[in-house]
Amino acid sequence: MKAPMDKHYDDLAKKIITSVDLDKTSPSFTDNLMSKIEALPLKSSLTYKPLISKPMLYLIGIGFVAFIIFMVQSSETTSLGWLDGFDMSFLSEFSMGDMFEEITISKTAMYSVVLFGAMLWVQIGLLKRRHDSQFSV
Structure with missing residues (x-):
């Protein structure tokens, strides 16, 4: 129909x-x-503003480096398997005192924090490069 x-x-x-x-x-x-x-007058319609400011990037980097130094300096000596090939004996010269002796971190937590920091650092670099290429005039 x-x-x-x-x-x-x-x-x-x-x-x-x-x-x-x-x-x-x-x-x-x-x-x-x-x-x-x-x-028409030329004006920038898009203003680049970084996701994470430079001081914050420096703070994250310093924190990451401090955490790595802390992990290496911890009094517990364990075999990490794939990290045995690296000679980190020069770091034993630096002494942080007994400040963090009571803190114990499991291997799983240590690996997860290091992996998270590395992934965050890579993503920040990739995002910055992507945004720089998008907003370049």
């Missing part, structure tokens, strides 16, 4: 579309438009 009505609407739409003339633009339309665009 809908087929005859749909055909009627289809024919009516075709008739209206073919009977309407297309609007013609002037030959100098593009030139006029471009001259108006060039006359």
Whole structure:
């Protein structure tokens, strides 16, 4: 029952579309438009604002380095397997005193914090590079 009505609407739409003339633009339309665009004052519509400020990046970096030094300096000597090949004996010369002797960190927590810090550092670099390339003029 809908087929005859749909055909009627289809024919009516075709008739209206073919009977309407297309609007013609002037030959100098593009030139006029471009001259108006060039006359507009230039202003930056996007202002780059970093996700994490430089002082905060430095603070994160210092905290990360301090945590790594703390882990290496901890009095507990355990074999970490894949880290045995690195010679970190030079770090034993630096003494932080007995400040953190009572704190114990499990291997799982240590690995998770180090991995989280490394992933955060990589993501910050990637996001910064992406935003720099997006907002470059």
